[in-house]
Amino acid sequence: MARPECERCKRPQTRCLCALIPHLDSRTRVLILQHSSEAGHALNTARLAALGLDNAQLEVGETFSQLEDWLALPGYRPCLLFPGDEAVPVADFAQAAVATPLLLVVPDGTWRKARKLLYCNPLLQALPRITLPSGLSSRYRLRKAPEPGALSTIEAIVVALEAIEKPAQFGELLRPFEALIEGQIAAMGAETYQRNHAGGAATAAPETGPDAPEQAD
Template sequence: MPRPHCPRCSRPLERCLCALIPRLDSRTRVLILQHPSEVRHALNTARLAALGLCNAELRVGERFDDLPALLAQPGYRACLLFPGEAAQPLAQLAAENGDSALLLVVPDGTWRKARKLLHLNPQLAALPRVTLPEGLHSRYRLRKAPMPGALSTIEAVVHALDIVEAPARFDALLRPFEALIEGQIAAMGEETFRRNHQRD
């Protein structure tokens, strides 16, 4: 018999994260477009990010027929958080944007799946692209060989909001993410974690 899950955070009830999920206001609107393969992922940080931000929306799919309406938010300038030749640093776009608020569109999936989302949704691919600063490191300590800049979706959103809405900080959004990691380490045992994942 399957274990009961929390209908909000989707975690098993005995490991519900809802008490750790904040409700943070942001001037920036965050639209997360999640590839369906990520929904059942053990972390699913996109869901945690959307739950923790008042001005955020999570959509799941490969093709988004209502994308024009999602992007045409009055008072917002849409941009895509994704690397590319013409991508500019997010801080630069935010400075140029003046008083207008940003609609930050964040694809959620592996690089291959994220590129597929762009391919299937040409209006998404046509958005101006922005990137985070180089050299950021993920707090996800269970990756065998974490690449610099390979952030989880929730980490990317936090870094982006910290840039756009400085001096406001959004670290509280990472509390359930940290708890998830600690839970995974506890489940595998400290010795196994040190042997397989801890770096010198």
């Protein structure tokens, strides 16, 4: 029989994270496009990010018929958090947010699934791209990063927002994420964790961040 789950955070009621989820405001609007294969993942950091940010929207699927409307939200300039040859460092692009707030579009899935989101939704390919600084380390200790600097989706969003809205801080958003990781480590036992995971960093695309590209929450 399935365990009762919290309707909000989708965790088992005995491990509900809602008390740790903040209510953070941001000038930047965050649109998270989560590949449908990630929605049921136990480590769903995209959902935690959307719950913790008042100015955020989480959509699940592979193709999004309303994407044009979401990107045309009045008063915002859309950009895509995803690496690429044309990607601009987020700190540089942040200057554009001084006059017009940004709509930060974040694909969420493994790198392969995140790329598929771009392929299936050509409007995303036309957006200006921003990328995170190099040399970042993930706190996602239950997964080996597919490449150096890969972060979970929620970590990538925090880094991007802090660069765009400096000196504002968004680290509170990571509280439920860290509790989730600690709970997973406790459940597997210290010995198992040390043997299989200690010393390996975890990730997401982008987990671009986004649970990252092959990253994933």
